[in-house]
Amino acid sequence: MKNKFNIDFRIFENYYSADYFKKTREILNKYKPKQLVTMQWFQRSDNTVVCGIEVIKEILRLSNIDNLEVEAVEDGEIVNALEPVLKITGLYNDFAHFEGLFDGILSRASTIATNARKISKAANNKIVINMNDRMDYFTNQQIDGYASYVGGIRNLVTEASFEFLEEESNLNGTMPHALIASFDGDLIKATQAYKEVFPNNNLVALIDYNNDCLNDALKVCNAFRGEIYGVRLDTSQGLVDKSLQNMKEKSNELHGVNITLVKLLRKELDKSGHNNVKIIVSSGFNEDKIRDFEINNAPVDIYGVGDAITKNKIGFTGDIVLIDGKKQSKFGRENTFSSKIKSIKYK
Structure with missing residues (x-):
């Protein structure tokens, strides 16, 4: 199966999942195996360029999960604080281990995309070269290149930066x-x-x-x-x-x-x-x-x-907001409607 984003398949073995998510999954698998939940992801800054949705869709596509209902905005959509960008409905046991993982994907990619958009706008659409390769760990270059492109900075300096893009590398x-x-x-x-x-x-x-x-x-x-x-x-x-x-x-x-x-x-x-x-x-x-x-x-x-591409970190949070279709959430974390979210197919 083609793996556009070169997803590490250890994701599906919980290698990157926080321990408490794995334990919660085991507990609920024993006591609440048929519980249907809706989880919602959001962040707290206005004018955020969302990025990472396509990576999440790829992870879901490569998984063995078939019965999730997924709603999301598109990569490049601009959202404000508390607007949901992703909702997943299904058996919690099927995707509990992805909660923190998806937080991190959205956080990293949206930070890069948002900074890229702000910098491009400040530059009055002049050419901006992303030279962040020297400022960060090298395995981030692929996702950072993709997110930079989504945000509007498309002049990149390493081949790795183009790996997730559907175009030939044009190194600068x-x-x-x-x-x-x-x-x-x-x-x-x-x-x-x-x-x-x-x-x-x-x-x-x-x-x-x-x-x-x-x-x-x-x-x-x-x-x-x-x-x-x-x-x-x-x-x-x-x-x-x-x-x-x-x-x-x-x-x-x-x-x-x-x-x-x-x-x-x-x-x-x-x-x-x-x-x-x-x-x-x-x-x-x-x-x-x-x-x-x-x-x-x-x-x-x-x-x-350089490092301005990765500054001003944007954090995402995933929360359960419905259980079996009924309201159930941490105080202040309501199930929120957004006209920007659309139902998507991941399989």
Whole structure:
């Protein structure tokens, strides 16, 4: 059977299920084997982009459970606090072990998708590259790539990030500082080597290696006139670029990759005839920093984003709200109607 999301089949052996769910399942299997329950999943934040429903459908499809009634929103649906996104009705023994598992799937994927949407919106639909591979455990890349795509950031940097997507990988990458270091800090030689080995790639030069972005940008653009697609600034927040060190600052606004530096870079590139060279920025960018750049008309063409993709965790909770069709739930956890939820088939 095809396994689109590469589900680990140990899920069905309770390997990933919390112990108390397994014990509850055994208890109810003894005392309430025919009890029909409705479980409902929700979260507590407004404007959440739901993601992970397709993964849950895949788990249910691969299971040996045939008699569940499943209702859910679609991946990419935007919901508010307390809106149900998934309801499952059936024998509790059949899906009790999935409660915490589904919480986690929805939480991780919806966090990524929601952050991706917010960041994309802040960037005014400019290109955003998801560079979170270096910020998280590597086995998250598949689900994070899928969720990032659902949220609107579709420029990914690893093959694993495309594994759950129904399209060919279109990897986005520039050059790391390690490449420049390997050529003794010579940006021109590193760029030439990149060009020779990957002649069909966009030629993007990393220009902050010497903390001299303006001079290095002009140097590499002049050396490869008409061939440079873009230059990337990745200056650490603890540094002030050499071009700005004679300026006075009030509150670290000249540190790292900043608006003043980007505007000055654009001015110098245009003055030297490199009007078509794109400016790519990375290092510490999140929704707020991107919005600030956009409000101040910073001439950025492409944003690179790392751990901002996984911040502001969204937690989901599954609760029993009906037993044998009658209200039965923890106080404050009512069976809630939502017009966004539709009946779905998982088999």
